Amino acid sequence: MRRRRSTELTLTIAGPVILLLVWEVLSRTETINPLFWPPPSSLWETTKTLFLEKDLLGDIGISLYRIIAGFLVGTVPGIALGLVMGLFWPMRIFLMPLASAIYAVPKIAVLPLVIIMFGIGELSKIMIVAISIFFLVALNTMSGVLAIDTQFRDVARNLGASRWELFWTVALPGSLPAIFTGMRLSLGFALVVIVGTEFLAADKGIGFMIWQSYQTLRIQQMFVGLVITGIMGWALTLLLDLIEQVVVPWRTAGEEA
Amino acid sequence: MPSPYSMVNKRINTPTVMAYVKGTSQSSAHDSPPRQPALVKSRTVDSGARVVARNVGRRFTTASGSVDACVDIDLTVEPGSFCVVVGPSGCGKSTLLRMVAGLDHPTTGTLDVSRLDGRAPTNAMVFHGRTLFPWLTLQQNVAYGLKLSGMDRNARLARARELLGMVGLVDFQRAWPHQVSEGMRQRTSIARALAVNPDLLLMDEPFGALDEQIRYLLQEELLRIWERTGKTVIFVTHSIDEALILADKIVVMSAHPGTIREVIDVPFPRPRFMTEVRSDPAFADLFTTAWSILREEVETGGAFTEGTA
Ligand SMILES: Nc1ncnc2c1ncn2[C@@H]1O[C@H](COP(=O)(O)OP(=O)(O)OP(=O)(O)O)[C@@H](O)[C@H]1O
Ligand SMILES: [Mg+2]
Numbered sequence: 384m385r386r387r388r389s390t391e392l393t394l395t396i397a398g399p400v401i402l403l404l405v406w407e408v409l410s411r412t413e414t415i416n417p418l419f420w421p422p423p424s425s426l427w428e429t430t431k432t433l434f435l436e437k438d439l440l441g442d443i444g445i446s447l448y449r450i451i452a453g454f455l456v457g458t459v460p461g462i463a464l465g466l467v468m469g470l471f472w473p474m475r476i477f478l479m480p481l482a483s484a485i486y487a488v489p490k491i492a493v494l495p496l497v498i499i500m501f502g503i504g505e506l507s508k509i510m511i512v513a514i515s516i517f518f519l520v521a522l523n524t525m526s527g528v529l530a531i532d533t534q535f536r537d538v539a540r541n542l543g544a545s546r547w548e549l550f551w552t553v554a555l556p557g558s559l560p561a562i563f564t565g566m567r568l569s570l571g572f573a574l575v576v577i578v579g580t581e582f583l584a585a586d587k588g589i590g591f592m593i594w595q596s597y598q599t600l601r602i603q604q605m606f607v608g609l610v611i612t613g614i615m616g617w618a619l620t621l622l623l624d625l626i627e628q629v630v631v632p633w634r635t636a637g638e639e640a
Numbered sequence: 641m642p643s644p645y646s647m648v649n650k651r652i653n654t655p656t657v658m659a660y661v662k663g664t665s666q667s668s669a670h671d672s673p674p675r676q677p678a679l680v681k682s683r684t685v686d687s688g689a690r691v692v693a694r695n696v697g698r699r700f701t702t703a704s705g706s707v708d709a710c711v712d713i714d715l716t717v718e719p720g721s722f723c724v725v726v727g728p729s730g731c732g733k734s735t736l737l738r739m740v741a742g743l744d745h746p747t748t749g750t751l752d753v754s755r756l757d758g759r760a761p762t763n764a765m766v767f768h769g770r771t772l773f774p775w776l777t778l779q780q781n782v783a784y785g786l787k788l789s790g791m792d793r794n795a796r797l798a799r800a801r802e803l804l805g806m807v808g809l810v811d812f813q814r815a816w817p818h819q820v821s822e823g824m825r826q827r828t829s830i831a832r833a834l835a836v837n838p839d840l841l842l843m844d845e846p847f848g849a850l851d852e853q854i855r856y857l858l859q860e861e862l863l864r865i866w867e868r869t870g871k872t873v874i875f876v877t878h879s880i881d882e883a884l885i886l887a888d889k890i891v892v893m894s895a896h897p898g899t900i901r902e903v904i905d906v907p908f909p910r911p912r913f914m915t916e917v918r919s920d921p922a923f924a925d926l927f928t929t930a931w932s933i934l935r936e937e938v939e940t941g942g943a944f945t946e947g948t949a
Contacts, residue, residue: 534771537743541765542785542836552784556775633775633816 421603426610429603439592443611446581446588449505450573450619453512458569461517462562465524470554475525482518490515490572491579498584508580508588515576516569523568527561528554560634563627570623574616589615688872689761689840691717691740695749698735708897709735713749715891715900719756720870724883726934727893727901728941733876734768736898737842740874741765755839763840764833768848768876771829772817778804778828779813785836803831806861823850827858834865841866843875847882859885860914867911880930884908885917892933895941902933 403423409415410422433439468475468482494511501507531553539553581590593608628635696713699706710732717723725733738744739751741763755761764785772781779800786796804810807827809820817825826849833841847855859882866873877883883890887906894901906926908917917923 532770534767534769535773537738538765538767538771538773539784539788541741541743541763542832543788548788552788553773556773559775631775633818 419602421606423606426603426607430607433604433607437592439607439611442587442589442592443615446577446590447615447619449508449577449588450512450570450615453509453577454516454566454569454573456509457513457516457573458520458566461520461565462524464517465521465562465565466528466550466554466558468521468525469528469558470550482522486518486522490576491583494580494583503584508577508585511580512573512576516572519569519572520562520565523565524558524562527558527564530561531557559631563623563631567620567623570619571616574612574619578612688719688721688870689753689755689763690719691715691840691872691874692752692754693736693740693746693749694751696736696739696746696751697748698732698739698744699747710893710898711748712899715903717872717874717889719872721888722866722873722875722886723889723891724875724877724887725891725893726877726880726883726930727898728895728934728938729878730896730941731893731898731937732896733893733898734844737765737844737874737876740840741842753840761839762836763842764836764838765842766830766833766844766846768844770817770822770825772825772832774817777814777816778809778820778824781817781828782831782835784832789836799835800831803835804828806834807831807858823854826850827854830858830862837869839871841871841873843873845876845878848878855882856914862886863912880927880934883930884923884926885912885914890930892930892937895937901937904930 406420407422407424410417410420430439464478468478490511493514497511497514498507501510535553535557536549539549544552577588578590578593581588582594585591589608589612593605593612596602596605596608693713693715696715697711698709700709713736715723725736727733735744739746740753742753743765745751753761753763772778773784776784779797782800782803783796786799787793791799801810801813804813807830809824809827809831812820812824817828820828826846830843830846833843847858850858862873863886865871873886875883875886884906890904890906891900892902892904893899904926907922908920
């Protein structure tokens with residue numbers, strides 16, 4: 384078990400480290416143009432300056448806030464709708480065409496509409512994230528409900544479960560794994576959408592910082608933004624994994640009890 | 641990890657189990673006052689449920705046409721009796737059991753489950769296959785029915801622990817179903833059905849996934865439980881041997897569409913012990929009778945002839 388742990392840790396770290404090393408070497412030897420691909424070691428100074436003088440922490444904070452708030456605003460009703468669609472077939476048939484159509488629209492394309500509806504303030508940023516993940520979560524939740532073996536419903540009914548108890552003790556726990564799959568996908572979407580939105584319509588946030596660096600040709604600063612975006616995505620996924628371990632312990636539990 | 645066999649052995653032979661046996665009646669009388677006292681005190685045959693089927697049939701209508709799962713089932717299962725159903729695969733045994741459980745309804749005929757004292761009978765089914773809730777631990781699975789009936793948390797977990805002890809799984813109460821073997825899961829689902837102390841126990845090949853030794857132990861355990869509680873049991877199996885050890889009556893069903901081909905009375909005295917039943921000269925005769933009928937049905941059903949053609 385312990386050996387497995389340390390192997391896991393090594394493998395987790397190895398990927399990024401190898402990538403950075405290769406990049407460093409290629410850049411230092413000028414195999415790739417260091418003007419556009421500055422060596423990672425040179426980013427360190429830039430990062431420090433950004434934190435101390437340019438309020439990078441503020442940019443990260445506001446982006447995280449938009450992602451998490453938008454995530455919650457989109458996920459909670461998404462799960463509710465997914466459960467309803469999974470449990471009641473008329474609702475499913477009624478909403479399915481709509482859901483699949485809207486689901487397929489590139490999310491950033493609705494940004495102008497969202498700005499018209501919610502203004503140019505924080506609300507529109509939260510809403511664009513919420514809207515772009517809503518159907519993803521709903522459809523995943525629905526398929527989770529539909530995938531529950533009907534035998535479980537029979538067992539519950541046989542032991543006297545009411546409809547309400549069926550919902551709480553079978554439909555909800557049974558669809559939790561699929562709900563988490565939907566949420567994990569949503570997290571990626573949320574990050575993409577928020578960076579895109581901040582490119583186009585924000586005066587703060589990590590996306591704004593990347594775009595501004597590009598426009599002023601501060602390549603090093605831009606790379607810092609990219610790396611931080613990656614770290615944010617990784618950290619949020621890790622957080623979701625931790626939550627999953629608490630909420631869905633039966634799926635994450637290993638062989639040992 | 642201790643071997644499951646040794647655990648079951650230990651459980652069944654130690655006084656703990658006997659204490660549990662006595663304890664059940666007391667604690668169940670205590671747990672749900674409205675129903676229990678009569679059942680526990682008298683422990684006579686009038687406490688189980690009676691099942692009466694008259695011309696029961698079930699037709700499934702699917703996109704590709706309709707299928708009769710069973711037709712013209714006429715059957716009376718007396719309160720407190722042990723009825724075993726055998727028959728070729730696909731003859732409608734599970735369908736019949738589901739209808740008795742109220743999970744499905746006959747398309748023809750009438751099916752009546754009642755208690756002599758007029759109160760509503762309760763039933764619990766041990767389903768075929770993997771039916772433990774993956775999201776509950778073994779203990780929570782066993783306590784599930786008790787939770788629905790409103791028993792408080794500590795009481796139901798304690799009772800679940802007792803029942804898991806009885807099937808030799810007390811050390812695994814906190815495990816998730818995916819962490820234990822198929823046989824352990826099956827034993828847990830038996831405990832889950834017994835936990836609610838039903839008037840009518842419906843068992844769909846409950847020992848099918850178990851190895852022979854555990855099977856023997858649980859057959860005897862089931863006989864003991866049945867002898868002291870007066871439940872009515874309807875038990876589906878593919879094993880004639882198992883049927884003879886457990887049953888008062890063996891219902892042999894015909895090949896698809898299933899109907900009752902023969903009812904065989906099994907006269908061995910109660911309380912029954914497997915070794916005694918097996919060494920009884922009548923055992924071989926009954927086995928031969930049952931097998932010759934069943935053989936015909938299995939052959940008509942095509943399973944055998946097609947397989948070798
Ligand atoms: N929900 C259903 N829809 C359509 N047909 C069904 C359904 N359930 C059962 N059947 C059909 O009814 C027949 C009897 O099925 P059932 O499961 O009751 O058989 P069984 O006697 O329990 O078989 P086995 O011994 O293999 O478990 C089969 O032909 C099956 O195809
Ligand atoms: Mg069956």
